[in-house]
Amino acid sequence: xxxxxxxxxxxxxxxxxxxxxxxxxxxxxxxxxxxxxxxxxxxxxxxxxxxxxxxxxxxxxxxxxxxxxxxxxxxxxxxxxxxxxxxxxxxxxxxxxxxxxxxxxxxxxxxxxxxxxx
Amino acid sequence: xxxxxxxxxxxxxxxxxxxxxxxxxxxxxxxxxxxxxxxxxxxxxxxxxxxxxxxxxxxxxxxxxxxxxxxxxxxxxxxxxxxxxxxxxxxxxxxxxxxxxxxxxxxxxxxxxx
Numbered sequence: 001x002x003x004x005x006x007x008x009x010x011x012x013x014x015x016x017x018x019x020x021x022x023x024x025x026x027x028x029x030x031x032x033x034x035x036x037x038x039x040x041x042x043x044x045x046x047x048x049x050x051x052x053x054x055x056x057x058x059x060x061x062x063x064x065x066x067x068x069x070x071x072x073x074x075x076x077x078x079x080x081x082x083x084x085x086x087x088x089x090x091x092x093x094x095x096x097x098x099x100x101x102x103x104x105x106x107x108x109x110x111x112x113x114x115x116x117x118x
Numbered sequence: 119x120x121x122x123x124x125x126x127x128x129x130x131x132x133x134x135x136x137x138x139x140x141x142x143x144x145x146x147x148x149x150x151x152x153x154x155x156x157x158x159x160x161x162x163x164x165x166x167x168x169x170x171x172x173x174x175x176x177x178x179x180x181x182x183x184x185x186x187x188x189x190x191x192x193x194x195x196x197x198x199x200x201x202x203x204x205x206x207x208x209x210x211x212x213x214x215x216x217x218x219x220x221x222x223x224x225x226x227x228x229x230x231x232x
Contacts, residue, residue, distance in 0.1 A: 035220060043206060045223035091161065105151045105174055106210075106221065108161035 002027045002094050006109035013082055014117050020067075021077045021112050023092030029053075031097030034068065034075045035106070040088040048090070051075065053097070079114075087116045120145065122224035124209050130230045136197040139227045143190050143211030150192040151221065152184060155206040164207075167192055196229075204231045 036048040152164040163176040167186035184194040210221035
């Protein structure tokens with residue numbers, strides 16, 4: 001079974017600052033995906049960024065980037081130039097690589113509540 | 119393109135009753151999964167369906183069941199409701215076309231058991 005750990009229950013930064021959210025995971029799988037999801041008060045889970053384990057290059061999506069350290073089983077999210085709209089719960093999630101179609105669901109961490117202060 | 123639609127948005131049920139939640143995935147998505155979100159336990163995987171077959175099930179009692187129809191729409195059912203079943207139930211859909219794009223979530227159904 002996989003586990004995902006987010007050690008920061010809450011973080012608060014000023015607008016325009018850079019913030020890094022931590023995530024570690026434990027798995028014996030060699031083929032897997034990692035994700036960061038954002039859940040604002042509207043409760044809609046929004047995919048922020050994803051990383052395939054076989055890719056060495058860290059994923060980036062505009063102001064969002066990850067630091068994927070496969071050997072250390074670490075997957076941190078960096079948000080640059082933070083904005084008020086980034087205030088939300090952020091969840092790190094793991095998924096085993098699929099075979100033959102379909103998947104086995106996501107394993108989530110407990111989440112980090114990120115607050116961007118004006 | 120319409121997103122993942124979950125109905126109803128809110129539901130209040132009495133302990134001992136049964137409830138059915140519905141999820142319509144994004145058109146073309148054949149994979150649907152369900153999650154329970156509570157303040158204490160966080161997000162927990164319930165089950166995953168692909169082409170009407172349950173691929174995997176999380177660690178939940180048999181009172182929790184689901185199914186997927188030929189049009190990929192999915193339902194989950196909880197029988198003999200308990201107070202602890204009060205939660206936000208999230209459905210997510212995904213497509214599998216070689217390059218995996220990630221799950222798209224619905225807005226959830228907030229179930230309150232009284």
